Amino acid sequence: MTDIKSLPGSQGPLIYRQSIWTRITHWLWVICLFFLLLTGLQIFNAHPALYLGQESGFEYDNSILRIGAFNTDAGPRGRITLFGQTFDTTGVLGVSGPKERPVFTAFPGALTIPGYRDLATGRVVHFFFAWVFVGTMLVWFVASLVNGHLRRDVVPRPADLKALPSDIAAHARFRLKHGRSYGPLQKLSYFVVFFVLFPLIVLTGLTMSPGVNASAPWMLDLFGGRQTARTIHFIVMLLLVAFFVVHVLMVIAAGPINELRSMITGWYRASPGTPTGEGDKP
Amino acid sequence: MSKLITRRNFLRSSVVAGSGLVLAGCDQFNFLADQSNPIRQVVERANVLTYQAQRALIGEQTLAREYSASEIRQGQRPNGSTDPTTPEYQFLRAQDFVPYRFTVKGMVEREVSFSLDELRNMPARSQITRHDCVEGWSCIAKWTGTPLGPILDMARVKPGARYAVYHCFDNIQRTISGDILYYTSSDLVDAYHPQSILSYGLNDQPLPVANGAPVRLRIERALGYKQPKYLHTVELVDSLEGFGRGRGGYWEDTGYDWYGGI
Incomplete structure (x- = not known):
């Protein structure tokens, strides 16, 4: 069952897929989430x-x-x-x-920053990267709204939802299509990360601040109390770790060189048969 | 055939990527714990940003949430110092705190001091609030005391004063060169906040020794280490240099952020 996709020498067009804003914010988030996770586990260890x-x-x-x-x-x-x-x-x-x-310690030193008990340093580093994380979110949101990334690649459309079952079936068989835009599953998972998990982890983090509690007590009510907010913060962390694992596995499955190149230079080799557009390279 | 290779390559690459992740933690970021490290100092600037953002966005008089009596489900959990062993404190404790004086000094027009009975006779405020320890846990309790603001007004704080330093009886750390006594500090916004009370009562009982008898200051919009126990003196100053290591408190000197509102 050889189809055109597996024929050597045949390839689709090289398309400029990731804008400079997408690429910069992507790698900033990588750095932020790495430090936020490892200092977060340090903070958790103070009262596990x-x-x-x-x-x-x-x-x-x-x-x-x-x-x-x-x-x-x-x-x-x-x-x-x-x-x-x-x-x-x-x-x-x-x-x-x-x-x-x-x-x-609850979580081992290999998973915390610093690698030994140091709540003070964990907090200092956590809040630094929390600021960078939120700043990056704002830059990403404004840029993606303006350049159409949000509308084109992130917010699922009715057609995406309709195509979801066949996309799931294709993923299960490792048949990954490299198109101009994201597939339905991709859109949906990025949408959940950007518009559910990211806001949730920021808001539950702020709900742990006694200062913020004073000016926005509604957040305590929204999450059902400070300790529930802390629990949700932890659960969202687990979900983001799960997203990260699947994300990296999918990059590997879809062709790590091509995927990494697109997130560094912006240029992405699409599947054969992808219609060429203006600005593409052969 | 192509599918098989893809899957095998996929598994192999996954193992490589996975083992890289396991090595990710380790100790290469321990330098961030060194307060003299320039990167640490840059990272610490975020604490100043947090402080300024909260001061700009949260009203100076905005109250911390107060809970209902039914939400007190347990005693106030004590931690930090729970049984100070300095001779001075043990003497006062043995005398039922009768000789205790609470003093306001430093950049004030006139130094004032009050006995515990005098504090108890001042206008009282009770508040059921949530105590948040920097470790992550919370505990709801009822605190009764007299607001600090009017007492500062009696002493007439001088215009140049920027901070209130809180001096305590408890030897939080005992070293070979002597005891380190607990202290912390706040800006004047927190010192004058209507819920900032010199509490002498906890859950309708006299404040127990484990929770800071005879007087513990409550700063309700901050974490537990900004609620100094065994408090005896408030000193108004224009700089935090000269106290401990100059970072504004015992825990602050060890690396915790000074503001403590997050």
């Missing part, structure tokens, strides 16, 4: 539990997740308690590092 509500229950239990270390006859064990179910996570969560000199 998540709750629902306004406050943290010490004399009652409103926690949904706890990570901790416990000494047993067989040595220290790391444990995670999730919705009342406890799992042994020794070596990864709670207790990690060499057996003779174990480290008792």
